[in-house]
Amino acid sequence: MLAARCADGRMSRMGPTKSHEYQLMSYAEIILGSLRLSRWPLRVSAAGMLAVLGACGGGGGGGGSPPPPTYSIGGTLSGLSASGLVLANGADTTSPLSGATTYTFSTMLASGASYSVSVKTQPTGETCNVTAGSGTVASANVSVAVACTVNMYTLGGTVNGLTGSGLTLLNGTVTVPVTAGATTFSFPAQLSYGTAYAVTVKTQPTGQTCQISSGSGAVGTSTATVVVSCAGPQWTWLGGSMTPNASTNYGTLGVAAPGNVPGARAASVSWSDSASALWMFGGYGNEISGGVSGSGYLNDLWKYDPLAGLWTWEGGSNSGNSPGTYGTLGSPSSANIPGGRNYATSWVDATGSVWVFGGVGFSAAPGSSAYLNDLWKYNPSNGSWAWVSGSDANLANSTNVKGTYGVMGTAAPGNVPGSRAGAAAWVDGAGALWLFGGYGYDSVGTLGELNDLWKFDPTLAPFGQWAWVGGANTASAAGIYTGPGAFPGARRWPVVWTDSNHIFWLFGGEGYDSAGAFGALSDLWKYNPGTKAWTFVGGMSTGKASGVYGLQGIAAPGNAPGARSQAVGWSDNAGTLWMYGGNGYDSVGTLSSLNDLWKYDATANLWTWVNGAKTADAAGVYGTQGIAAPTNSPGARQVAITWVQANNTLWLFGGYGFDATGASQYYLSDLWFVVPQ
Numbered sequence: 088m089l090a091a092r093c094a095d096g097r098m099s100r101m102g103p104t105k106s107h108e109y110q111l112m113s114y115a116e117i118i119l120g121s122l123r124l125s126r127w128p129l130r131v132s133a134a135g136m137l138a139v140l141g142a143c144g145g146g147g148g149g150g151g152s153p154p155p156p157t158y159s160i161g162g163t164l165s166g167l168s169a170s171g172l173v174l175a176n177g178a179d180t181t182s183p184l185s186g187a188t189t190y191t192f193s194t195m196l197a198s199g200a201s202y203s204v205s206v207k208t209q210p211t212g213e214t215c216n217v218t219a220g221s222g223t224v225a226s227a228n229v230s231v232a233v234a235c236t237v238n239m240y241t242l243g244g245t246v247n248g249l250t251g252s253g254l255t256l257l258n259g260t261v262t263v264p265v266t267a268g269a270t271t272f273s274f275p276a277q278l279s280y281g282t283a284y285a286v287t288v289k290t291q292p293t294g295q296t297c298q299i300s301s302g303s304g305a306v307g308t309s310t311a312t313v314v315v316s317c318a319g320p321q322w323t324w325l326g327g328s329m330t331p332n333a334s335t336n337y338g339t340l341g342v343a344a345p346g347n348v349p350g351a352r353a354a355s356v357s358w359s360d361s362a363s364a365l366w367m368f369g370g371y372g373n374e375i376s377g378g379v380s381g382s383g384y385l386n387d388l389w390k391y392d393p394l395a396g397l398w399t400w401e402g403g404s405n406s407g408n409s410p411g412t413y414g415t416l417g418s419p420s421s422a423n424i425p426g427g428r429n430y431a432t433s434w435v436d437a438t439g440s441v442w443v444f445g446g447v448g449f450s451a452a453p454g455s456s457a458y459l460n461d462l463w464k465y466n467p468s469n470g471s472w473a474w475v476s477g478s479d480a481n482l483a484n485s486t487n488v489k490g491t492y493g494v495m496g497t498a499a500p501g502n503v504p505g506s507r508a509g510a511a512a513w514v515d516g517a518g519a520l521w522l523f524g525g526y527g528y529d530s531v532g533t534l535g536e537l538n539d540l541w542k543f544d545p546t547l548a549p550f551g552q553w554a555w556v557g558g559a560n561t562a563s564a565a566g567i568y569t570g571p572g573a574f575p576g577a578r579r580w581p582v583v584w585t586d587s588n589h590i591f592w593l594f595g596g597e598g599y600d601s602a603g604a605f606g607a608l609s610d611l612w613k614y615n616p617g618t619k620a621w622t623f624v625g626g627m628s629t630g631k632a633s634g635v636y637g638l639q640g641i642a643a644p645g646n647a648p649g650a651r652s653q654a655v656g657w658s659d660n661a662g663t664l665w666m667y668g669g670n671g672y673d674s675v676g677t678l679s680s681l682n683d684l685w686k687y688d689a690t691a692n693l694w695t696w697v698n699g700a701k702t703a704d705a706a707g708v709y710g711t712q713g714i715a716a717p718t719n720s721p722g723a724r725q726v727a728i729t730w731v732q733a734n735n736t737l738w739l740f741g742g743y744g745f746d747a748t749g750a751s752q753y754y755l756s757d758l759w760f761v762v763p764q
Contacts, residue, residue: 158224160202161191162231169280172215173208174233180207190233200224204231212238212280238280240306243273244313248640248697251292256315258286265315267292270641272315282306286313295319296717319640319697320684320761321715326396329709331746331753334373337387337405343397349389350374351754353743354429354653354726358441360467365391365730365738366401368443368465371429372741372754374407382754383407384427384448384456393732393760402470408456410449411474417550419473425463426450430508430580430726434520436545441465442475442520445527447508450486457486458506458527458534462543462551475550476503476543489532490539490560498554504541505529509579509653511596515616516589519544523558523593526579535562536577536598536605540614556619565603566610568628573621575612576600580652580726584664586689590615592664594626595671597652606630607650607671607678611687625692633676634683636701642693648685649673653725659735659763663688667699667739670725679703680723680744680752686763706749707757721759722746737761 160176170185176192183190196202204220215235222229242258246269254265258274265272278284285303297317327333327348335350352372359365367389373382387403403409403424411426425431428448435441443463448456462476477485490505504510507527514520520543526536539558545551558564558574566576575581578598585591591614597607610626626632626647634649651671658664664687672678683699699705699720707722721727724744731737739759744752 155197156226157195157197158226159191159195159228160204160224160231161189161229162204162233164188164190164233164235166235166237167210167213167215167233168235168237169210169213171208172206172210172213172235174204174217175207176202176204185210196224196229198224198226202229204233206233210235214238239277240280241273242278242284242286242306242313243271244286244301244315245638246270246272246297246315246317247638248317248319249292249295249297249315250317250319250640251295253290254288254292254295254297254315254317255290256286257289258284262289278306280306288315292317296321298717317640320763321717322698322719322721322759322761323715324709324712324719324721325758325760326712327740327755327757329707329747329757331755332373333756335387335405337400338398340400340402343392343395343399345397347398347400349387349398349740349756351756352385352728352741353724353754355385355728355741356431356433356443357728357730357740358433358435359730359732361439363393363732363734365393365732366441366467367391367728367740368403368433369425369428369431369446369448370728370741372756374405381407384409384429386411386425386427386448391738391758393736393738408449408453410453411451411461413451413461413474414472416474416477419464419466419469419471421469421471423472423474425461425472425474426459428459431459432510432512432522432525434512434514436514436520437518439467441467442543444512444522445504445507445510445525458488458508459486460488460490460504460506460527464545473550476553487528487534489528490530490555492530492539492555492560495555495557498542498544498547498552500549500552502553502555504539504553505532505537507537509596510537511581511583511593513583513585513591513616515591518546519616521556521591521616524575524578524581524596524598529562530560533562536579537562538564538566538575538577538598542616557621563599563603565599566601566628568601568610568623571620573623575610575621576603576608578608578652580669581608582651582654582656582666582669584656584658586658586664587662592689594648594656594666595651595654595669600630601628604630607652609648609650609671613689631672631678633672634674634696634701636674636683636696639696639698642688642691642695644693646694646696648683648694649681651681654681655727655729655739657729657731657737659731662690663763665737665763667729667737668721668724668727668742668744673703674701677703680725681705682707682721682723682744684761704745704749706745707747709747709757721757722749722755724755727755735763737763 179194218232252267300314338347350373352370355370388401414423426449428446431446493502505528507525510525511523522541540556576599578596581596582594593612595608609632611624637643637646649672651669654669656666684697710716710719722745724742727742728740741755
């Protein structure tokens with residue numbers, strides 16, 4: 088009860104007057120009366136009670152000090168036009184709405200307390216900054232200014248495959264030129280958050296067509312990235328059938344005509360002459376015999392005039408599996424003709440004469456196909472063939488013959504490579520012919536992949552001589568990738584080039600890697616015929632590697648074609664090496680036919696994926712006949728027939744692969760061309 092009365096604030100506020108003493112006495116008497124009625128022993132007098140009550144504050148003075156005043160923390164907001172802003176003062180936060188011009192924290196602080204206003208969370212697309220946000224509360228409300236501005240972002244992106252000049256991009260009325268070789272671009276003025284954009288191509292570069300992806304939208308919370316993809320070489324489907332297994336229409340021997348067309352075929356030999364005419368001999372495919380279409384090993388000779396767009400059947404038989412007519416060793420004759428064959432090896436020397444070696448097919452006698460090692464020379468000016476070399480003067484027409492190697496490095500009339508198919512070939516600066524590997528017979532008659540290197544000198548009597556220059560004289564040799572004895576492993580169907588310095592290049596094929604394991608290869612080699620030394624340049628020393636494509640049109644150190652064989656390759660006037668298709672591994676490790684186009688810069692040691700699919704078994708996209716387009720692409724194929732003209736134009740015919748339907752692999756007869764850039 089005493090506590091209850093002491094808690095009464097009215098008593099503590101009474102001054103020291105008689106009335107106050109009377110009230111205290113009255114309270115004491117009331118309390119004492121109450122105690123008498125209780126069971127408690129009464130030991131407190133009224134005077135003592137008065138003293139106690141006086142201690143409750145009734146005895147004089149004004150009582151305790153009032154609580155100190157408190158002040159608000161807040162301020163002004165400018166420029167806030169988005170949601171999401173969170174301001175903090177210690178643990179206290181406030182979230183002003185979009186468009187707010189003031190803010191206040193809920194907790195008030197007394198004079199002398201510290202405050203520190205900061206931005207805990209920025210609003211969407213804006214940046215807010217606090218001015219003089221920390222200090223000590225004085226004797227007034229605190230006002231801290233917060234100013235917000237809309238974020239500005241760069242509109243730009245990436246450029247893939249731009250090699251031509253003149254590209255101009257447009258956004259609204261603003262343009263930006265993009266130089267050849269550029270990989271990025273950006274418009275000069277930044278755009279505010281939420282601004283709509285739509286980037287288009289105002290002017291296409293010379294010789295290329297660029298397309299925009301992710302080109303429109305609204306500026307977000309980071310740099311807008313527009314992708315510009317510029318098609319490099321554009322394929323043109325010029326003729327031949329879009330459907331597979333087409334028959335041959337030979338027409339009249341020696342007469343060009345619009346209806347003439349070679350039938351579907353693969354693994355022919357080909358060359359272009361000084362007049363830019365395209366020549367093709369043999370292969371395996373379709374022909375016409377007695378008015379009935381069939382297939383077999385071919386020995387028909389064709390010429391195509393790109394200016395007139397006409398084919399001419401120049402020689403050979405119009406039926407498959409024809410035997411050869413050898414005549415006299417070393418004596419040219421228009422009656423001579425090699426037998427039907429595929430996977431032969433060919434060269435063109437400085438005089439324009441064409442040389443053809445081996446392959447799989449028929450020698451002088453009808454019968455079953457077999458591996459060949461006969462060497463022929465063709466003179467396009469008079470249409471004569473000369474049988475130049477074989478296994479032996481007495482066994483020149485035989486097949487499946489083992490090699491006669493002689494002394495390494497020494498040419499001799501009796502030397503001759505064994506019968507084989509799918510070998511690599513080069514011509515050096517002195518006009519000598521070089522032969523490497525293939526699938527055939529070694530020095531002891533074993534059939535397998537080879538890595539022997541041969542040189543044929545046409546100037547040596549009586550009709551030229553072979554010299555075994557390097558590599559093993561037995562089959563299935565593993566590759567040696569390091570040291571002075573480096574040498575490619577045994578293989579067939581590699582891709583080859585000769586650069587402007589007469590250095591020989593070789594890529595992949597199907598054969599043996601550094602561990603002696605067999606499979607498709609992706610190793611890149613070069614050979615110097617002057618020093619007779621091989622150098623392993625790049626790629627994998629082990630087989631079955633998947634392709635690493637990178638960005639289309641962009642050279643990069645990590646790019647690498649997958650392991651493959653039966654691809655085609657050529658070099659352009661700038662010394663760049665090109666490779667198309669083949670049978671190999673795509674980007675996900677699938678082994679099948681490819682239609683990817685690659686180029687290799689030997690100076691920078693960089694590969695570029697130029698076009699085509701990075702997955703296997705792609706169908707052909709033919710477009711409109713005679714019209715180049717960035718979306719055009721021959722279907723995936725292997726052992727196609729190719730030519731390169733002096734103006735760098737690449738021509739491609741047939742092969743074994745996929746037509747426009749992509750349903751299955753067939754022999755093809757479509758004719759394409761592309762101009763590398």
